[in-house]
Amino acid sequence: MIFQVTHRDARTSARAGVLKTSRGEIHTPVFMPVGTQATVKALTSRELLEAGAEVILSNTYHLYLRPGVKVIEGAGGLHSFMGWDKPILTDSGGFQIFSLAAFSKVRKDGVEFQSHIDGSRHFLTPEEVVRIQCSFGSDIFMPLDECVKYPSEESVVEKSVELTRQWAGRSKEAWRALVREDGRFEKNILFGIVQGGTIARLRKEAARQLLDLDFPGYAIGGLSVGEPNELMAEILSLTAPALPAEKPRYLMGVGMPLDLLEAVSQGVDMFDCVVPTRNGRHGTVFTSGGRLLLREAKYVSDLRPLDEKCPCYACRTHSRAYLRHLFNSEEHLGGRLASLHNLTFFIQLLQSTRRAIEEKRFHEFRLAFERNYNEEDS
Amino acid sequence: MIFQVTHRDARTSARAGVLKTSRGEIHTPVFMPVGTQATVKALTSRELLEAGAEVILSNTYHLYLRPGVKVIEGAGGLHSFMGWDKPILTDSGGFQIFSLAAFSKVRKDGVEFQSHIDGSRHFLTPEEVVRIQCSFGSDIFMPLDECVKYPSEESVVEKSVELTRQWAGRSKEAWRALVREDGRFEKNILFGIVQGGTIARLRKEAARQLLDLDFPGYAIGGLSVGEPNELMAEILSLTAPALPAEKPRYLMGVGMPLDLLEAVSQGVDMFDCVVPTRNGRHGTVFTSGGRLLLREAKYVSDLRPLDEKCPCYACRTHSRAYLRHLFNSEEHLGGRLASLHNLTFFIQLLQSTRRAIEEKRFHEFRLAFERNYNEEDS
Numbered sequence: 001m002i003f004q005v006t007h008r009d010a011r012t013s014a015r016a017g018v019l020k021t022s023r024g025e026i027h028t029p030v031f032m033p034v035g036t037q038a039t040v041k042a043l044t045s046r047e048l049l050e051a052g053a054e055v056i057l058s059n060t061y062h063l064y065l066r067p068g069v070k071v072i073e074g075a076g077g078l079h080s081f082m083g084w085d086k087p088i089l090t091d092s093g094g095f096q097i098f099s100l101a102a103f104s105k106v107r108k109d110g111v112e113f114q115s116h117i118d119g120s121r122h123f124l125t126p127e128e129v130v131r132i133q134c135s136f137g138s139d140i141f142m143p144l145d146e147c148v149k150y151p152s153e154e155s156v157v158e159k160s161v162e163l164t165r166q167w168a169g170r171s172k173e174a175w176r177a178l179v180r181e182d183g184r185f186e187k188n189i190l191f192g193i194v195q196g197g198t199i200a201r202l203r204k205e206a207a208r209q210l211l212d213l214d215f216p217g218y219a220i221g222g223l224s225v226g227e228p229n230e231l232m233a234e235i236l237s238l239t240a241p242a243l244p245a246e247k248p249r250y251l252m253g254v255g256m257p258l259d260l261l262e263a264v265s266q267g268v269d270m271f272d273c274v275v276p277t278r279n280g281r282h283g284t285v286f287t288s289g290g291r292l293l294l295r296e297a298k299y300v301s302d303l304r305p306l307d308e309k310c311p312c313y314a315c316r317t318h319s320r321a322y323l324r325h326l327f328n329s330e331e332h333l334g335g336r337l338a339s340l341h342n343l344t345f346f347i348q349l350l351q352s353t354r355r356a357i358e359e360k361r362f363h364e365f366r367l368a369f370e371r372n373y374n375e376e377d378s
Numbered sequence: 379m380i381f382q383v384t385h386r387d388a389r390t391s392a393r394a395g396v397l398k399t400s401r402g403e404i405h406t407p408v409f410m411p412v413g414t415q416a417t418v419k420a421l422t423s424r425e426l427l428e429a430g431a432e433v434i435l436s437n438t439y440h441l442y443l444r445p446g447v448k449v450i451e452g453a454g455g456l457h458s459f460m461g462w463d464k465p466i467l468t469d470s471g472g473f474q475i476f477s478l479a480a481f482s483k484v485r486k487d488g489v490e491f492q493s494h495i496d497g498s499r500h501f502l503t504p505e506e507v508v509r510i511q512c513s514f515g516s517d518i519f520m521p522l523d524e525c526v527k528y529p530s531e532e533s534v535v536e537k538s539v540e541l542t543r544q545w546a547g548r549s550k551e552a553w554r555a556l557v558r559e560d561g562r563f564e565k566n567i568l569f570g571i572v573q574g575g576t577i578a579r580l581r582k583e584a585a586r587q588l589l590d591l592d593f594p595g596y597a598i599g600g601l602s603v604g605e606p607n608e609l610m611a612e613i614l615s616l617t618a619p620a621l622p623a624e625k626p627r628y629l630m631g632v633g634m635p636l637d638l639l640e641a642v643s644q645g646v647d648m649f650d651c652v653v654p655t656r657n658g659r660h661g662t663v664f665t666s667g668g669r670l671l672l673r674e675a676k677y678v679s680d681l682r683p684l685d686e687k688c689p690c691y692a693c694r695t696h697s698r699a700y701l702r703h704l705f706n707s708e709e710h711l712g713g714r715l716a717s718l719h720n721l722t723f724f725i726q727l728l729q730s731t732r733r734a735i736e737e738k739r740f741h742e743f744r745l746a747f748e749r750n751y752n753e754e755d756s
Binding site for chain 1: 416423449452459681691700702704715
């Protein structure tokens, strides 16, 4: 039992749990900072620990292309390469191959693509993607999948779901073979990924098929790719319950604070999103009162911290006026401090959510958060 | 006595000393990180403390234009605005007005110039520049000066030295007037700046004139502005001894590690330079063995730290291979870590120099450093 649900909300599907990995426990619901290129943009590992991160994400497609598998293996794996001792979840890179690569085509056994960096041609199979992630030493890893654009024709989505199912099966087989060769790989956790676009029938079908493969956890992919928010919530509300209650659920790439609370109420346990770091770099910070656009003139002499309630270094040390000056002057420290603050905010939001579930007050917690939080720029 | 020479080298003019400010002691020789826009680029105050910084620089021209004097005054001064409790030395901005502004012209009482940021027109007098720095709460501040280009005609340099002398006198008067109004300003230390380009006669003349004004410390400006290294050393070797032995000497904007040791041997106590942060941002790091260009392919799998002897976070946590990956991937963390390392290297170089002077082994220390250190890219 790598995952244990410790508390359940009475009114919704929200739950608190613990996911056990060989590099430490992950307390869910959890927000996982994104470190695509073996670095959570602009931040150090010690800052991530300070922000409360228990697990971070990285990306197989990016790391496979640069610095390459050999460099990371040579460094003793991804953890020692990047100086992060706690769990790492690696995405397979399927999403990036189909969205970022200059060219990609599904061939008989895998996918051919052209690097977005230098145009070089590559061919990856689901088996190879598993082997790469195992050699990185990922604690939680993802099978190669195909994520369709929004909107897509039902027939396109159907084909894609079938491909993803086949690849999931081959990924699991590849992992089993690796474990037979070397028992150490048994500690690496392979999730299944549910695709299916915004077609309800295909989401349910995809979930059902993956259950047969009995993964220790399930990711929900292909949401927050441009569909309206209501549609995302709808698809989530029928996908999440189709996944086994005793296993962890990970909603990939979502999202804004209110989306996170909605997804928690649907029974999602794990989240990642580039929003805190990307928005931080551009001068938008998240606070309990909503978003602040720090470049705005109204902050020029505002001596308050970004968020009175936040314990991060930026809030303990600096004012909005100073942060505004940094962004106004194009100084890197601005993006750094705003990223640190935003990650702290997202991580703590889910930690507080967890405590609220444990203490049987999730409903009140969510209502209070939503009352204070203004999704419009405050 | 705000400055005390505690140790003198027997063979050279090198000395160790302590400069006392109301915000703490500065142990000389000292390297002062440059925080032009109220931020040492990409680094936090706590990292500067970790690197061993006892004092940092900022710049009146830049801060006057952005965020403006009112914002900094409103925040309670520059220290609280930027979250740095130890001493700050502010340059007057004379150098920037004449080098960076879109337009500048000396008028009867001061200098008119156009902002390099938005083209707005401004007029500053030496008196105003003193008042601004006092309102920032600078611990050590500089009078408005004129720094000529290299090369410049002797007649141009002569006129400029005369202007700088007049401005120095007016600056001192303005500071005295401020102290009469408010005794607290007495703790702010106003240095004189010796200009004179590369004309030996004018350097000596400038030094002599400033001595009459009896400043508590003297800066040597206008070097490292494009002249050959030998000429800089020559001018330094005749300017430094013309300054009183019992007062601190500050060589503005210099320089590379070997230049620092040469200047220390000439009796200079204080240094600032953008080299550690600027080079760091671009992937060049300084080590006891010389410079490393981290983008070079030879570091792709190099698991050694930047410098085995360095105690900084980057060296304790990461390899050259990881740093190279960050620069190669245009990740901000690369410039951050390299800046932190370089500042640690420069600060520690002068701390080690100081210890060597105290322990009567400056000559051996300098020889050993020069033997190991390769100014060419190693």
